[in-house]
Amino acid sequence: METSSLLFWWPRVRDVAVPKPKTVAVWAGWHTLAGLLDGKPLPEEVRVLVEAAAAHLGYPLFLRTDLASCKHEWSRTCYVQSPENLWRNLYRVVDGNGVYDLACEAIVLRQYIPLQHAFHAFWGMPVARERRYFVRDGEVVCHHPYWPEESIRFFRIEEPPEWRDALRALNEEPPDEVELLSGYARELARVLPGAWSLDFALGEDGRWYFIDAAEASRSWHPPCPACARLTAESSRATS
Ligand SMILES: Nc1ncnc2c1ncn2[C@@H]1O[C@H](COP(=O)(O)OP(=O)(O)O)[C@@H](O)[C@H]1O
Ligand SMILES: [Mg+2]
Incomplete structure (x- = not known):
């Protein structure tokens, strides 16, 4: 596995006593995520897990893959204001990962931390x-x-x-x-x-x-x- 992937480092750091946003990673695999860009819907079990994680974390939430968030586009990508934007933003985040040749494998949802x-x-x-x-x-x-x-x-x-x-x-x-x-x-x-x-x-x-x-x-x-x-x-x- 790519060591810069959140799938690699998050399980190692999650119990370290340093503040961090609550984080849920839903593994889907690159082929499934890339399929999204070809108009193929995500498998039901992935959708259910993503929706459950979003409901658990609440809105707004921070969305990324295990490799990147496409932060520069903000409200079109990683900043998900409300449920209506969840799937639209996910599509753009995965598309953005693809543009940089990043073969992401997981959808990552995080507690949104308002920053100074x-x-x-x-x-x-x-x-x-x-x-x-x-x-x-x-x-x-x-x-x-x-x-x-x-x-x-x-x-x-x-x-x-x-x-x-x-x-x-x-x-x-x-x-x-x-x-x-x-x-x-x-x-x-x-x-x-x-x-x-x-x-x-x-x-x-x-x-x-x-x-x-x-x-x-x-x-x-x-x-x-x-x-x-x-x-x-x-x-x-x-x-
Ligand atoms: N949970 C969060 N809540 C609020 N802002 C966040 C959160 N996570 C990241 N950010 C903001 O988004 C930026 C990019 O996040 P990051 O997860 O590092 O993605 P990338 O690897 O694409 O840079 C951070 O530098 C920070 O400004
Ligand atoms: Mg970063």
């Missing part, structure tokens, strides 16, 4: 206080704000005035935050041997949530000497 954000970008995605920590063999190697200025685009929504200043404030990493998230990252790294990226986001409730994980060698990171070393070594470690 400063403005909306792309197709309406809230740009929040988010961080990416790199770990290797149980230790934190480096950490970075998740949304650097050059990653932000505005599609069909108005560019908010002064968004660069707002982003700069979001991207400040005070020492108490670094201490907390380094501790969370080390806890998670205990059950994820090798080199990983671990993403965290700050909820409106003031709690930091662990959101996503991926193999370090396959994770975006800004130019950083520590990360270059990490990537080179991790590709050997995971090969």
Whole structure:
């Protein structure tokens, strides 16, 4: 199995004492999911499980596959406001995975965590206080704000005035935050041997949530000497 898949890492981290959204993964298989794009309905047993998970989590909910959420399209993809949008958004999420040649296998439904954000970008995605920590063999190697200025685009929504200043404030990493998230990252790294990226986001409730994980060698990171070393070594470690 692809180790960056949520199907790989979620069972390992789910009992680690770090806040995370409630998560239900429904395995369907790539051929079944790809069939959706050819107009083939999902098997009844998959539909029933997805609907039960959605009813359990409530709306809005966060929708992704085991590999990606297509977050830039937000309310058309991962942000599911109400039951009427569930299947329409799932179609677009699976389609988006296909565009990037990601052979996803599972439909993942998650508790929606309202995040502390400063403005909306792309197709309406809230740009929040988010961080990416790199770990290797149980230790934190480096950490970075998740949304650097050059990653932000505005599609069909108005560019908010002064968004660069707002982003700069979001991207400040005070020492108490670094201490907390380094501790969370080390806890998670205990059950994820090798080199990983671990993403965290700050909820409106003031709690930091662990959101996503991926193999370090396959994770975006800004130019950083520590990360270059990490990537080179991790590709050997995971090969
Ligand atoms: N449960 C959630 N509740 C609210 N927002 C979320 C949730 N999960 C993810 N997000 C937001 O969506 C973004 C993408 O989520 P993620 O699961 O990492 O998908 P991808 O791997 O496609 O980036 C996150 O960076 C965060 O801004
Ligand atoms: Mg991610």
